[in-house]
Amino acid sequence: MLLGVSVKLIDVEVDISGGLPQFQIIGLASKAIAEAKQRVAVAMQSSGFELVPKKILVNLCPADMKKEGPQFDLAIAALLLKNFNYVKATANFFSNSCFIAELTLTGDLKKVKGLMSFILDSVKLGVKNIFLAKEAEADLQILKDHPELLKETNLYLVKDLKELVTALNDQAVLERFSIKNSRCSDNQQENNSKDINSDQVLFEDIIGQSQAKRALEIAVAGRHNLLMVGPPGCGKSLLAKAVKSIVPKLSVEKALETQRIRELASFSDFNQDILDIPYRAPHNSCSPVSLVGGSIPVTPGEVSLAHNGILFLDELAEFNRFTLDQLRVILDNKKVALNKGIYKYEYPADFILIAATNPCPCGYYGDLKRNCICSMKQIQRYISKISGPLLDRIDIVIHLKRLDTKERELLSKASSGITKSSDILQKIEKVKEFTKKTNLDSSLDKESRDLLARAVESFDLSARAHTKLIKLARTIANLDFSKNIKQEHLAEAIQYREDFHI
Numbered sequence: 001m002l003l004g005v006s007v008k009l010i011d012v013e014v015d016i017s018g019g020l021p022q023f024q025i026i027g028l029a030s031k032a033i034a035e036a037k038q039r040v041a042v043a044m045q046s047s048g049f050e051l052v053p054k055k056i057l058v059n060l061c062p063a064d065m066k067k068e069g070p071q072f073d074l075a076i077a078a079l080l081l082k083n084f085n086y087v088k089a090t091a092n093f094f095s096n097s098c099f100i101a102e103l104t105l106t107g108d109l110k111k112v113k114g115l116m117s118f119i120l121d122s123v124k125l126g127v128k129n130i131f132l133a134k135e136a137e138a139d140l141q142i143l144k145d146h147p148e149l150l151k152e153t154n155l156y157l158v159k160d161l162k163e164l165v166t167a168l169n170d171q172a173v174l175e176r177f178s179i180k181n182s183r184c185s186d187n188q189q190e191n192n193s194k195d196i197n198s199d200q201v202l203f204e205d206i207i208g209q210s211q212a213k214r215a216l217e218i219a220v221a222g223r224h225n226l227l228m229v230g231p232p233g234c235g236k237s238l239l240a241k242a243v244k245s246i247v248p249k250l251s252v253e254k255a256l257e258t259q260r261i262r263e264l265a266s267f268s269d270f271n272q273d274i275l276d277i278p279y280r281a282p283h284n285s286c287s288p289v290s291l292v293g294g295s296i297p298v299t300p301g302e303v304s305l306a307h308n309g310i311l312f313l314d315e316l317a318e319f320n321r322f323t324l325d326q327l328r329v330i331l332d333n334k335k336v337a338l339n340k341g342i343y344k345y346e347y348p349a350d351f352i353l354i355a356a357t358n359p360c361p362c363g364y365y366g367d368l369k370r371n372c373i374c375s376m377k378q379i380q381r382y383i384s385k386i387s388g389p390l391l392d393r394i395d396i397v398i399h400l401k402r403l404d405t406k407e408r409e410l411l412s413k414a415s416s417g418i419t420k421s422s423d424i425l426q427k428i429e430k431v432k433e434f435t436k437k438t439n440l441d442s443s444l445d446k447e448s449r450d451l452l453a454r455a456v457e458s459f460d461l462s463a464r465a466h467t468k469l470i471k472l473a474r475t476i477a478n479l480d481f482s483k484n485i486k487q488e489h490l491a492e493a494i495q496y497r498e499d500f501h502i
């Protein structure tokens with residue numbers, strides 16, 4: 001059973017005795033589970049396995065935990081098949097096996113939510129065999145690519161109850177259902193489509209905005225949160241989209257964490273390479289629940305779907321104030337804790353926040369060509385929504401200007417200084433290696449200390465902001481492959497802080 005992304009194993013016991021024929025499930029089962037007895041009974045009958053009329057008692061342990069969801073169907077059916085002697089597999093085999101699937105009335109196996117969590121935690125607990133629905137195969141591609149993740153556990157995929165019975169009656173047949181031997185027919189096709197990513201934006205596709213590009217490079221290299229401020233049409237959304245092209249692929253471990261969360265949200269995109277970083281861009285009208293998670297059944301929100309990746313919030317000031325408040329807490333904790341009844345659900349939410357906002361409600365405050373029509377009061381109210389505590393969690397603020405046609409022409413002709421996404425990506429990967437291998441020094445020399453002291457005084461920085469400034473300077477030094485933070489690194493970091501007044 002799932003609690004957030006972690007799994008609690010539930011023992012299923014079956015007792016069959018004489019007496020009045022009846023079928024009962026006990027052990028704090030929810031309505032969906034109580035209905036399992038009908039599903040299981042009909043599925044077995046339509047697959048040709050008669051249930052002899054006897055007194056059947058199914059117990060789910062531990063009994064003090066409320067059980068939910070239809071994922072127990074297969075385990076109950078498997079044990080009944082064993083107890084009615086349809087399968088030869090030993091009791092020992094059963095006690096080392098997990099059966100996780102829902103049953104249809106015709107006896108077909110259906111996949112259930114959160115499979116990756118079930119599998120990985122069962123592997124951790126040393127479960128020998130796991131039986132799942134064949135239809136889950138496409139979701140498990142990463143396990144096929146990395147069979148070492150399964151350690152000593154065997155994973156079997158079966159289509160229906162009849163296949164399960166043949167597999168459980170013959171070791172040689174069983175092997176055929178192992179995920180190692182299974183072939184996904186449209187696998188090849190899927191791999192091909194991964195390369196075609198039509199909406200990909202590259203840095204070289206965006207004219208000008210070199211300061212913003214540099215800031216995004218720093219944000220990705222050091223996992224810093226960033227806010228872009230500028231009028232409509234200056235390219236904020238496009239730049240945010242292009243960030244995807246400079247983020248290194250996920251490690252297998254990180255990809256699995258992400259996959260666990262996606263499954264719980266019933267979100268899968270098979271065209272996406274599983275090692276691609278998650279990128280979520282919820283609209284500003286999204287509810288607190290869809291951003292943070294919750295609801296019934298408890299589902300992870302956008303912040304968790306963005307875990308290990310990027311969360312892009314466009315028009316930040318248009319988000320609900322309560323939603324932004326919750327976001328602040330998540331940025332501190334890097335996880336979401338939700339309470340439901342006696343259970344606590346926890347979802348990871350460690351992402352880079354890329355946010356964008358207009359400088360005022362009309363969008364043109366400070367614009368050189370168009371006049372802002374907002375009153376000072378309106379502007380203050382607009383900005384106050386994101387300033388203060390939320391702004392304190394943002395490391396880099398950049399202001400963008402619109403380019404006019406002439407500037408565009410000039411810049412697009414000057415192709416020499418254009419930074420390419422692939423070059424930045426390569427650099428960021430090198431920086432990763434550099435920081436792993438090098439003994440980095442975050443201390444400052446005398447001149448830098450003076451510079452920092454002046455910045456703290458003139459911007460009235462909090463202790464938190466002070467620490468963040470040094471971290472930012474460290475990232476900039478990393479991008480320069482420098483062991484020490486030099487004055488120029490700190491100066492650049494301060495410049496992203498200078499712009500904090502919106």
Ligand SMILES: [Zn+2]
Pocket residue numbers: 360361362363364365372373374
């Ligand atoms: Zn305005």
